[in-house]
Amino acid sequence: MLPQHVDHLVIGAGFAGIGAAIKLAEDGEHDVLVVEKGPDVGGTWRDNTYPGAACDVPSQLYSFSFAPNSDWSMSFSPQPEIQAYLQRVARDSGVLDRFVFDTTVEEARWDDGQQRWRVTTDRGVVLARTLISGAGGLSEPKLPDIDGIAGFQGELFHSARWDHDVDLAGKRVAVIGTGASAIQIVPELARTVAHLDVYQRTAPYVIPRNDRRYTRLERALFARFPALQKLYRTAIYWGRETYVPGFTLEPRLALPAKLLARHNLHRAVSDPELRARLTPTFEIGCKRILISNDYYPALAEDHVDLVTDRITKVTGDAVVTADGTERPVDVLVVATGFHTTDQPIAHHVIGRDGRSLAETWAEGGMAAYKGTTVHGFPNYFQIVGPNTGLGHSSMVFVIESQLAYLRDALRTMRTHRYATVEPRLDEQERWNADLQRRMQRTVWNTGGCSSWYLDEHGRNTVLWPRTTVDLRRRLARFDPPAYELSAARNDRVPA
């Protein structure tokens, strides 16, 4: 049974939802409900179980600052370890009793009369004072729109919905896509399948993955001296931050990474024709820089083919390319990314004037104030909101920065007995105009590539165009002057 009303309803039980529940509890906010559509915590780390799934941000940084883990086995943790970490953090922090699983939010509608969010789930309706979305930017798989693909008779699945019942040994397998997911999948498949076709539309930059196993001594030292682990984490953080000027100010500053990627390719692939097809034609950083030691070597294997001709259609048992070649396939893996600038949750959150977030954003693209609150949507906080994404560092850092802002907003509401907070339209517009002005200089806009950072209008509504230090500073305090604030019309919680 769901409660009829709560103070705070959180959508999603990934890093954002778990972090929100923990931090709100620290502030004495215990009337919290976390609604999760899946059967467990973990979010994207629960869903992405494909072979080779691992984080491409070092684990020491890709974890909560308040829940360090001295037990990471590798510098880049495999997915099962991250999932186990999230399960453990949620359990040990004592907040799991606030979570409901296998429950889908169908609609969250602001009721201005009651100053509450009316959240309709497939298991009942809950009224909530604040709505916190931690639904995630990479949660809804994007399937490729390829002629005939619906009629494919073999096995077909998306990288984020891996079908572990399908035995790939000895099969002819095709992977569509060469993004961060695909380059982890391809080397693993190459070890088991009879033949692998990798369909590449755009060649990515791939630099070496400096992965290594932590020694027992290192792990013991991290456990014994938390300050040492913190220092290590800080060093990784600043190392990552050095990418920012090359991304946001002057692409030439990213030359060392470009040379590294070129070296990585030349070392692994000796065939000049294959090398040429694997050489990116855009500025480094425009798309996510990928890390792998075994992707290029896998492509150089005899039973693996890189296909760069455009896919024209999929038949019942083959993929057909523009040159007329038909390549038979038993299993088709689509590693074609996620709905990022058209997030499904946006269709389900309905604001003060009866319009959904998706409708509000239809013309100008996703926009929020400080990536967190949205005009027309009182008491709504979106963790990993518009323009809070990173191409170079840990999203957990961003999530914690946004949670600090949320907490201060709630503190302010408590102290001043505000019933609602909603960013002023002029402040939100100023924030976004400044962001987009800044964005003009970034490699994501000027680097000559198309990417999932850009929406249908060509606007980058996904990434943060400054340092993360800057983001953290701007989110450190809630800023009432930028908000419309209202007192409670009625202190009684409506039934």
Ligand code: NAP
């Ligand atoms: P992605 O980066 O969006 O890559 C999708 C790939 O599919 C691209 O190569 C794209 O080609 C290709 N593609 C899409 N539609 C296609 C079509 N119709 N025909 C042919 N090719 C098509 O998706 P992803 O690899 O799942 O990664 C998404 C994000 O998830 C990453 O950028 C990263 O932020 C995150 N991620 C992180 C990790 C990690 O280790 N932390 C691992 C995996 C993913 P184009 O390049 O030409 O568009």
